[in-house]
Amino acid sequence: MSHDLCSLSLTAVRDLLRSGEITATAAVTACLARIEATEPKLHAVLHLAGEAALAEAARLDAAGPDPDKRLWGVPVLVKDAICTKGLPTTCGSKILENFVPFYDATAVAGLKAAGAVILGKANMDEFAMGSSTENSAYQTTANPWDATKVPGGSSGGSAAAVSSGQCFGALGTDTGGSIRQPASFCGIVGIKPTYGRVSRYGLVAYGSSLDQIGPMTRSVEDCAAMLTAIAGHDAKDSTSAPRDVPDYEADLAAWAKQGDLKGVRLGLPDEYWGQGVDAEVLDCCRAAVDAARGLGAEVVRVSLPHTPYAVATYYIVAMAEASSNLARFDGVRYGFRDAAATDLAGLYELSRAKGFGPEVQRRIVIGTYVLSAGYYDAYYRKAAQVRRLIRQDFLDAFASCDVIVGPTSPFTAFGIAEKTEDPLQMYLSDIFTISLNLAGLPGMSIPVGLGAQSGMPVGLQLFGPAFDETRLLCTAKAVMDAVRPPMAPAGV
């Protein structure tokens, strides 16, 4: 019974809660049972707050359903990079092992204000640096479709939890694809909103000019509901956009009455549909584009000519920003302190040497190098110039299309430990997701089927112009409804 409940979509369970057919306590209890049953295999949850979640559910039940609260009684998980009042927030790092924030991130406050119940915190690559969740200092999360494979990263815990029915939705964060790539690997829906759409206040910063929080769910409607709850201007984040937030869920429902894609121009970038992409990925993505064409979409060729330079540009920018952002972890105000230190410099150096894992240290060192005197112009300034050209590629492409589509990843989920020895190869696997963060535009990944060889989920990516999340959601729903990808993972 509880498993059946857990297989429902977020909006379906929300409707049952709203009508009083089930209680918030029943929803939370079902998720906790599902977590207990699947965690020995998945390792998706870092901190489970079962008692607090049951107490919150009981409080909600005592007050009764509130139709004004979009997520009333719905159990969700939050990526451990996002601050939760009174709940540990480790960022998957030993350096924050004992850190308990005294405030909620604005996105978490948005979920709570909408009536959602926080079940706990989801595993991730340390400080969101990774594409497989193997860089977590605590545990390696498995893919629910095949436990020998990675769930993607860095929001791999969130993706595995949503895919396996541990919760109805989760928050992820996306600096270079960390929502979209794990969504693709685990066969779920994920959206990286436009930079500035969701407040970053309370998100532990990695690459401040790239980071965005976004929902990860099992349906497009669920994604729209969660996004509506967390989007909007926040005086505590000066980069959050002072713009009104549409009711994405209502707009999607209004559009769905028509349901076709007549008049929508889908742009297929030459650089995303050729060499280097596995045949099974191309086959699934082409079938999805054909389905969109069947719904009336017009398909046009576009070009994003600076794509070959995106990985180098992205990693220079991200590592430079990371080296600055992570300077705050110094063993003084919070986090791990090495007791062996006898002077202040030693306190910094030893605490950071022992508290950070190797991938984080590697990125801090390279980021420090590209910002250092004598190299700044050759690396960081140059990357910022190419970043503008990459952004211009998108603006040019949107002159002839409404939504850009391509594979989310060149391949399906790879094996655990398969790519950990060669960091550069791991970076190169992000080729199709990182440009979007450099440009600050919104993008989604939706499941479009299972690869013919691997049997693992394939994700199709959709990019839109700034602040046009509504069009992305509508197009995504049309394609998913037409393709009807399998959603029940075989591995749990």
Next chain:
Amino acid sequence: MDVSPELAAKIATLARLRLDADKLERFAGQMGDILKYMETLAAVDTTGVEPLYGPVAHVSPTRPDEAVRTCSRDEVLHNAPETDGRFFIVPKIV
């Protein structure tokens, strides 16, 4: 470019990381590979291109410059490794 363990050590010190010799040697090799890959950007003609450091398009909203108490001293000190109840404590500086 080639990165020597000595250069890796110098950068690690700038980044306030005390890394052992094995790790420095491994990092130096990986840094060399990664920086060499990053140098592919040299092929892009960026003459006259204004750098883009962030995608924000709006003018940052302002707020009145008024002091607001957002949290208590206890809350701020709560996560610190060592305090005396009033201040953060660090090893002796002077």
